[in-house]
Amino acid sequence: MKSKFWVLFSLLLVFSMVLSACAPAATPTPTPKPKPTAVKPTAPPVSAEPIKIAILGPLTGDVATFGASNRDGAIMAFEEWNARGGVLGRQIEWVLGDTQCDPKAAADAGKKVIDEDEVKYIVGALCSSATIPISEYANEKGVLQISGPSTNPQVTVDKDGNTKPYIFRGCFIDPFQGTVMAQFALTNLGAKTAAVVLDVGNDYIKGLAEYFKAAFEAGGGQVVVWESFVKEDTDFSAILAKVKAANPDVFFIPTYYDKLNLIAAQAKQKGITSALLGGDGWDSPDTDLEAADGGYYSNHYSPEDSRAIVQDFVARYEAKYGSVPDAFGTLAYDAANLLVQAITNAGVDDPVKARDAMEALEYEAVSGLVSFDEFHNPTKSAAILHIKEGKVIFETSVSPAAPPVSGEPIKIAILGPLTGDVATFGASNRDGAIMAFEEWNAKGGVLGRPIEWVLGDTQCDPKAAADAGKKAIDEDKVKYILGAVCSSATIPISEYANGKGVLQMSATSTNPQVTVDKDGNTKPYIFRACFIDPFQGLVMAKFAVENLGAKTAAVVLDVGNDYIKGLAEYFKSAFEEMGGEVVVWEAFVKEDTDFSAILAKVKAANPDVFFIPTYYEKMNLIALQAKQKGITSVLLGGDGWDSPDLDRAAADGGYHSNHYSPEDSRAIVQEFVSRYEAKFGAVPDALAALAYDAANMLIQAIANAGVDDPAKVKDALAALEYEAVSGLITFDEFHNPVKNAAILHIKDGKVIFETSVSP
Numbered sequence: 099m100k101s102k103f104w105v106l107f108s109l110l111l112v113f114s115m116v117l118s119a120c121a122p123a124a125t126p127t128p129t130p131k132p133k134p135t136a137v138k139p140t141a142p143p144v145s146a147e148p149i150k151i152a153i154l155g156p157l158t159g160d161v162a163t164f165g166a167s168n169r170d171g172a173i174m175a176f177e178e179w180n181a182r183g184g185v186l187g188r189q190i191e192w193v194l195g196d197t198q199c200d201p202k203a204a205a206d207a208g209k210k211v212i213d214e215d216e217v218k219y220i221v222g223a224l225c226s227s228a229t230i231p232i233s234e235y236a237n238e239k240g241v242l243q244i245s246g247p248s249t250n251p252q253v254t255v256d257k258d259g260n261t262k263p264y265i266f267r268g269c270f271i272d273p274f275q276g277t278v279m280a281q282f283a284l285t286n287l288g289a290k291t292a293a294v295v296l297d298v299g300n301d302y303i304k305g306l307a308e309y310f311k312a313a314f315e316a317g318g319g320q321v322v323v324w325e326s327f328v329k330e331d332t333d334f335s336a337i338l339a340k341v342k343a344a345n346p347d348v349f350f351i352p353t354y355y356d357k358l359n360l361i362a363a364q365a366k367q368k369g370i371t372s373a374l375l376g377g378d379g380w381d382s383p384d385t386d387l388e389a390a391d392g393g394y395y396s397n398h399y400s401p402e403d404s405r406a407i408v409q410d411f412v413a414r415y416e417a418k419y420g421s422v423p424d425a426f427g428t429l430a431y432d433a434a435n436l437l438v439q440a441i442t443n444a445g446v447d448d449p450v451k452a453r454d455a456m457e458a459l460e461y462e463a464v465s466g467l468v469s470f471d472e473f474h475n476p477t478k479s480a481a482i483l484h485i486k487e488g489k490v491i492f493e494t495s496v497s498p499a500a501p502p503v504s505g506e507p508i509k510i511a512i513l514g515p516l517t518g519d520v521a522t523f524g525a526s527n528r529d530g531a532i533m534a535f536e537e538w539n540a541k542g543g544v545l546g547r548p549i550e551w552v553l554g555d556t557q558c559d560p561k562a563a564a565d566a567g568k569k570a571i572d573e574d575k576v577k578y579i580l581g582a583v584c585s586s587a588t589i590p591i592s593e594y595a596n597g598k599g600v601l602q603m604s605a606t607s608t609n610p611q612v613t614v615d616k617d618g619n620t621k622p623y624i625f626r627a628c629f630i631d632p633f634q635g636l637v638m639a640k641f642a643v644e645n646l647g648a649k650t651a652a653v654v655l656d657v658g659n660d661y662i663k664g665l666a667e668y669f670k671s672a673f674e675e676m677g678g679e680v681v682v683w684e685a686f687v688k689e690d691t692d693f694s695a696i697l698a699k700v701k702a703a704n705p706d707v708f709f710i711p712t713y714y715e716k717m718n719l720i721a722l723q724a725k726q727k728g729i730t731s732v733l734l735g736g737d738g739w740d741s742p743d744l745d746r747a748a749a750d751g752g753y754h755s756n757h758y759s760p761e762d763s764r765a766i767v768q769e770f771v772s773r774y775e776a777k778f779g780a781v782p783d784a785l786a787a788l789a790y791d792a793a794n795m796l797i798q799a800i801a802n803a804g805v806d807d808p809a810k811v812k813d814a815l816a817a818l819e820y821e822a823v824s825g826l827i828t829f830d831e832f833h834n835p836v837k838n839a840a841i842l843h844i845k846d847g848k849v850i851f852e853t854s855v856s857p
Contacts, residue, residue, distance in 0.1 A: 148191035149184070149447055151176070151437070152211035153430075154222030154232065156199040160356050163382050164224050164426045168246060169194065170419055171430030172221045175438070182826070185438050186447060193217060197228040204228030208235050218242065218449050219441070221434050224426065226250030226302045237262040242449040242456070244268060244437050246429030247378065247398070249275060250301050254474040264453055266474040268433035268465070272302065275377050275396045276309025278480045278496050279350065282394065284317045286482075286494070287373055289347035293323035295337055295361065297353060300329065306352035306377050322346050327357075334361050338368050350375045355382035362389035381425045381483075393485045398425045399465040400481045400492040406772065410765035411464045425465075432463040442819040443802060458802040460541075462766065462821075467541065507550035508543070508806055510535070510796070511570035512789075513581030513591065515558040520713055522741050523583050523785050527605060528553065529778055530789030531580050534797070544800050552576060556587040563587030567594050577601065577808050578800075580793055583785065585609035585661055596621040601808040601815070603627065603796045605788035606757075608634065608737070609661065613833040623812055625833040627792040627824070631661065634736050634755050635668025637839050638709065641753065643676045645841075645853070646732060648706035652682035654696055654720065656712060659688065665711035665736050681705050693720050697727050709734045714741040721748035740784045740842075749844045757784040758824040759840045759851035770823045784824075791822035 153172045156165035176190045184190055193215045195207035204223050211217045212235065220236055220243040223229040229248035234256075236243045244266040245253060251272065254265045283289040292314055296307035311321050322344040325337040338361075341349060349372040351361055358380055365374070366389055374393030381397050401412045401422050411431065415423040423431070437452075440459055444451035460469045466478040484493040512531045514524035535549045543549055552574045554566035563582055570576045571594065579595055579602040582588045588607035593615075595602040604612055604626045613624045642648040651673055655666035670680050681703040684696040697720075700708060708731040710720055717739055724733070725748055733752030740756050760771045760781050770790065774782040782790070799815035800806065819828045825837040843852040 146188050148189045149186070149219070149441070150191050150193060150215065150217045151219045151221060151434075152193045152195055152215065152217045154195040154197050154204070154207055154211065154220060154228075155224040155430075156228070157194070157196040159198040159200070161199050161225065161354050161382075163384055164247075164354075165196070165199075167424050167427035168222060168224050168430040171246070171415075171423065171427035171432075172434040174415065174418060174427075175431045175434035179435075179438050185441050186445070188447070190438065195222075197223040197225070197232070199225040199228055201227050201231050205231040205235065208232035212236065212239050212241055218447070219437055219452070220244070221246065221430060221437060224248065226253055226305075227300060229253050230301075233262055233265045237264045240264060240449055242266075242437070242440075242453050244433045244456070246431075246433035247426055248302075249378070250305055251473070251475075252301070261473050264449060266436075266456055266470065268429050268436060268463070268468065268476060269378070269398050270478060270480055271475050272305040273309045275480060276306045276352070277313040278396050278482070279306075279352075279375050279377065279394075280310045280313035280317060280319070282396075282482055282494075282496075283314065283348045283350075283373075283375060284319055287348060287394075289314075289319060289373070291320050291322045291344070291346040292348045292350055293325075293341045293344060293346040293372065294321055294350045295323075295325050295327065295334070295341075295353075297329055297357070298326040300353075302379070303353050307350065310350050310352065332360055334364050335368075338365055338370065341365070341372070342368050342370050346372050348373045348375050352377045352379065354379040355385040359384075359386040359389060362386060362393070365389075378425055383421065383424065385485075387485050387488050387490070390485045391487070394493060395483055395485075397481045397483050398478075399428050400483055400490075402492040403481070403495075405765075406768035407462060407765035408464055410763075410768075428464050432461075432465050432468070435463065436461055436468065439819070443817065445817045455802065458804055460798060460801060469541075505547045507548045508545070508578070508800065509550050509552060509574065509576045510578045510580055510793075511552045511554055511567075511574065511576040513554040513556050513563070513566050513570065513579060513587075514583040515587070516553070516555040518557040518559070519715055520558050520584065522714075522743055523558075523606070524555070526783050526785035527581060527583050527789040530605070530774075530782065530786035530791075531793040533774065533777060533786075534790045534793035538794075538797050544797050545804070545806060547806070549797065554581075556582040556584070556591075558582075558584040558587055560586050560590050564590040564594065567591035571595065571598055571600050577806070578796060578811075579603070580605065580789065580796060582607065585612055586659075588612050592621060592624045596623045599623060599808055601625075601796070601812050603792045603815070605792035606737075606785055609664070610832070610834075620832050623808060625812075625815055625829065627788050627795065627822070627827070627835055628737075628757050629837060629839055630834055631664045632668050634839065635665045635711075636672045637755050637841070638665075638711075638734050638736065638753075639669045639672035639676065639678070641755075641841055641853075642673060642707045642709075642732075642734060643678055646707060646753075648673075648678060648732070650679050650681045650703070650705040651707045651709055652684075652700045652703060652705040652731065653680055653709045654682075654684050654686060654693070654700075654712075656688055656716070657685040659712075661738070662712050666709065669709050669711065691719055693723050694727075697724055697729065700724065700731070701727050701729050705731050707732045707734050711736045711738065713738040714744045718743075718745040718748060721745060721752070724748075737784055742780060742783065744844075746844050746847050746849070750846070752844045753852060754842055754844075756840045756842050757837075758787045759842055759849075760787075761851035762840070762854075766821060767823055787823045791820075791824050791827070795820050795822065795827065 155168035197204035226248040376395035380395040440456035443455035482493040514527040556563035585607040735754040739754040803810040803814040841852040
């Protein structure tokens with residue numbers, strides 16, 4: 099994903115000692131003119147042998163619909179990764195195996211894919227009784243396996259109680275599911291008595307029944323009927339006669355849909371009116387909803403869940419397969435994504451490294467936010483679904499308690515301009531970061547410790563920033579910094595932080611010298627979450643020429659601000675390289691408020707576009723005065739326009755580059771926007787989104803490192819691939835993110851997403 103152009107280009111920048119900061123720097127330096135290059139939104143190239151992954155599940159037999167869902171969900175995930183360029187620059191190739199939900203058939207299928215197909219990774223199997231024998235062989239062979247829906251504890255734990263190092267699951271386990279249903283029966287339904295029937299030959303069913311019984315009785319309930327059957331049974335009249343006679347409040351039937359259909363229909367015929375309860379085995383398009391009417395069951399997700407990530411997945415799955423995804427399709431999709439994300443985070447096709455990356459993973463999946471406990475079980479929620487009048491309705495959700503936090507907090511400084519000309523930027527930076535840290539703390543912090551933040555005001559001024567950085571490091575004793583915002587403030591902080599071995603992540607500082615020193619070397623401890631000035635200037639020039647058909651341009655710039663000056667020069671160079679002509683090139687200083695002389699020249703030249711790469715407060719003045727003078731050129735700008743205080747009436751019709759758009763339809767964006775609006779009462783701007791992303795990437799790197807040590811965390815951050823609000827992010831060798839730019843259009847008082855440009 100690293101562009102040769104940007105490698106060469108960044109080298110050119112650093113050797114030329116470029117300084118194009120996001121605010122005034124003490125000593126401006128010349129900025130070289132970049133040579134434009136084509137920027138197309140294409141997937142990164144793939145090469146080498148594919149990475150093989152086996153998908154194992156029951157493609158034939160009694161629960162073949164489960165196997166089909168498992169297969170389809172995993173394939174959908176792999177196809178999406180391949181469309182984005184695969185993993186580690188290689189395509190994913192899958193191998194199918196049929197376990198038949200049978201231990202022997204499953205063992206044979208597992209040995210085949212490992213010994214003959216030579217896979218190093220497995221998604222599956224589905225039934226716990228099939229997954230367990232595969233897991234034993236896979237673990238012995240060092241093959242990394244993740245099952246989407248196998249709930250039996252022995253999937254990931256051996257007979258001696260030790261965690262199998264290479265085996266994971268994507269679902270909650272039977273104790274949690276059985277306990278959840280017992281608690282729901284006692285608390286929500288007010289049940290005092292229960293009947294339980296179980297297949298004694300099926301470990302999944304037997305386990306659920308036993309966990310339910312233990313929890314129900316521990317809560318004061320009484321199990322008045324406890325009856326067993328075998329897989330081959332089809333007539334349950336003798337068992338149901340006992341249930342009828344006992345007349346329990348609830349009737350727990352923790353079996354698969356095929357047997358549930360028989361038992362529920364026969365119970366209805368016998369006039370049993372107890373509320374039917376079950377587990378995730380009920381989830382199938384073939385479940386007899388009429389026979390099970392009024393019943394409740396636990397599941398791993400609900401397609402009615404309003405979270406954006408769920409609704410986006412459901413829509414794509416329906417479009418692809420023509421049906422609503424069940425829990426098995428969803429869990430397989432999640433498991434496949436978790437596996438490939440772990441390989442990505444490991445940075446190498448090695449099950450040992452991928453296993454370690456999986457253990458440290460925290461992933462926003464369709465079925466919930468997933469992290470793994472010491473037994474490789476996910477910490478996640480359970481959904482309770484209600485069958486009513488032929489429909490399956492989301493009833494409620496049960497979340498596990500957040501893990502306890504203890505010990506000294508992990509301190510992180512949030513530095514930005516809380517006062518001064520761009521204080522709204524500082525407020526957004528602060529709010530986005532705090533929101534991320536609060537969400538981590540609500541989930542148990544990081545490394546079992548809470549996150550504590552320290553605020554510092556940089557004023558978008560180099561000296562104030564240097565003082566704020568030294569205070570945070572020397573007095574507050576932070577080892578991590580989020581910020582600053584303006585490049586001219588971030589650069590002096592970065593020099594001190596890098597020397598002290600303090601890890602700094604700026605969300606919004608776009609100057610190349612933020613992460614690269616004067617000798618052209620990458621600062622080991624300094625990263626950024628935003629694209630850099632050369633890319634932004636190029637993007638706007640290319641958009642002007644190719645999308646707007648511009649042939650002439652006017653450019654105005656604050657010569658005392660290297661961010662603004664740099665953007666102007668990158669735009670000019672690229673625009674002229676593509677055949678355009680800059681007919682007006684005029685400068686102003688920070689204190690100017692009357693732009694009539696400059697605008698008279700613009701009016702006389704009548705250019706096609708008018709590039710104003712400044713911050714919102716100056717943009718408001720220039721745009722309003724340009725409008726008053728009757729200038730009709732299309733206004734263009736950069737990310738400095740992004741503020742709730744931008745005068746949209748004055749800037750109407752203009753376009754500017756930015757790091758994200760709240761109109762982006764991706765689920766992760768819409769979910770973030772919704773939560774931010776609920777918390778702060780405003781749509782998040784790019785500064786807030788980038789700060790949220792930067793904070794999350796910093797904490798994820800600490801989690802992946804597994805230790806509170808900036809030297810280890812910087813290595814984890816450099817290797818990170820992270821699905822952020824502002825796009826899928828990886829880092830190049832200069833610690834710049836490889837990500838997209840958004841072009842936004844100001845129209846009729848609204849800021850509308852126009853297009854996206856990928857590196």
